[in-house]
Amino acid sequence: MTECPYNPLPNAEPDHPKVRFGKVGVLLANLGTPDDYTYWPMRRYLSEFLSDKRVVDYSAWLWQPLLQGVILSKRPFASGAAYKSIWNHEAGESPLLTITKDQTAAIKEQMHKQFGDRVVVDFCMRYGNPSTKSKVRGMVEAGCDRILFFPLYPHYAGATSATANDQLFRALMEEKWQPSVRTVPAYYDQPSYIDALAGSVTDAYAKLETKPDILVTSYHGVPKRYLMEGDPYHCQCQKTTRLLKEKLGWEDTQIKTTFQSKFGPEEWLQPYTVEEVARLAEAGHKRIAVIAPAFSADCIETLEEINEEIKESFEEAGGEEFTYIPCLNDSPPHIAALSDVITQNLKGWVE
Template sequence: MLDTAKHAVRPEHAPSDHPAIPAAKVGVLLANLGTPDATDYWSMRRYLNEFLSDKRVIDYPAWKWQPLLQLIILTKRPFTSGAAYRSIWNTEKDESPLMTITKDQTAAMTAAMAERYGDQVMVDFCMRYGNPSTKSVVRKMVEAGCQKILFVPLYPQQAGATSATANDQFFRALMEEKWQPAARTIPAYFDHPLYIDALAQSVERAYAAMDSQPDILVCSYHGMPKRYLLEGDPYHCQCQKNTRLLKERLGWADDKIVTTFQSVFGTEEWLRPYTVEHVAELAKQGKKKIAVIAPAFSADCIETLEEINEEIKESFEHAGGEEFTYIPCLNDDAAHIKALMAVVEDNLKGWLD
């Protein structure tokens, strides 16, 4: 952690009683979805309430959605979600894997930025839902002297329910600052050559460790209502392009890779094909050995460690599938950090020498 008192100085020509001010620096704020603080009922309820009350996530009118959420969903779902989180919880550190991995990513980015820029840059992370909150980390960065902040949602593809809501929260935090820093946000980076290369390397490593090759690679992206696509959200198109770029980088034929969508919620139609159904169909078609990767997630979390590696795997095996391999997210892999550094440096141009 940065010692702001150590770096604070009295401005030149200021009177002797003028308070010390931290040296100006640039902040790089990484942001991820979020995590409950614990797996008990009330911790899960607080987290789910914040998440499912976000209009970017569930855009139904409040009069219609909130009674259903508060009286029915939040009465039952904290128990099932808590059990799911307990199955993957990092008991050694008493935190979710997403928290552990995001801390590791932040440490790697801090080291890389320090090597490149010395003490000109402060790197930290926040969560859209839960802790550390976006507001608290923006406040910390401002207090540390960050007069410019680059906000980096860790979502390769742009979507209203991910990067857009993270940006919303960042700007809300800025609204409360009297000395407001200059601010930038990054665009989607799903097509950045270094990101595609990092994904491809992870697939190549996984395949090289197998005795025989999978029949197909399933690229499973987080789903969203189909209606969002029709309303102009670019996420679906960017997911499709992400898969195509990965296929081209690997040099594969079209029938060796497929795009699917997971985590369906509610009754309306979501983006198809649904991963949990499609893997079962693949097994019935005779594709008995598959691998699954999740390019929409920068860090392993409940949707990958529990949903993919348990629920989706079970669907495949019950339909006659024989070998299921989950390829982990890029997490703090060196190639991933290199890609994120390239994205960050592209967006810091003009702010740092």
């Protein structure tokens, strides 16, 4: 991390402690990752994730005994096996961590071109490492008296953007000299983001001998109850699909919105991706493509759930050709889109 030299405070006495200030931090935040796919690292990660009231809002007296008992006795084994199947063994880390590092490096380069050493760029995770608290502390120590906090979720949801912001605010509570902060809002309809999505679809289709019958846009699901309680996530996902369709110049019949990763007994946003792809195959759509617009980086939900479980559901129902279109990751159009969002939100702090 680039450090700001020690600066004397205006009108400070000669013996005043030296401090760093004058930098602007850009802190990217993603969901998180276990440190390893073995039992105990997986259990620690899942316990932190599933204990978040933004993720599972059941009463603690009811939920925690179930979580710490039955669920965390078994689920780390299944989740660990899934992570092992996609793990970046060479780097010793999850693909999400690898990709987030690459995104950060690319954005850091872009910000340096625009603003020089004035802007410091780093990343954190909501769950696991590197923690939000440690990265906020590091930015303050580096002289950042302003921080732009950027949850890497195109669509706002209480279980993603809000909990990331919650963790930022908890970290700020421990700072003697709190930096000024801004949180980046959802960018689900940002033109450069839609352009990047459309470009990834066009590029993927150009590599196929036969065009898929339909494109499934699979978003991470949330309980339907959250929508009824005012969470805008469902509406924002629907708008992204519509804008993508319009950018591609397609008809309504060529694209469909679905939701994946259902967990627990209650109803979630529908249609469920795993069921819908099977219905499509049974209805005669033998070739489909799937894209995950709500994920800024490929992770367990895309590399394992979509490209293995959901693909299997499609093929078992009679589907013949399944194409997964990767997340935007650190592609140049995506880095340009994210940098555009950052630049817009830095206005008034740096020009």
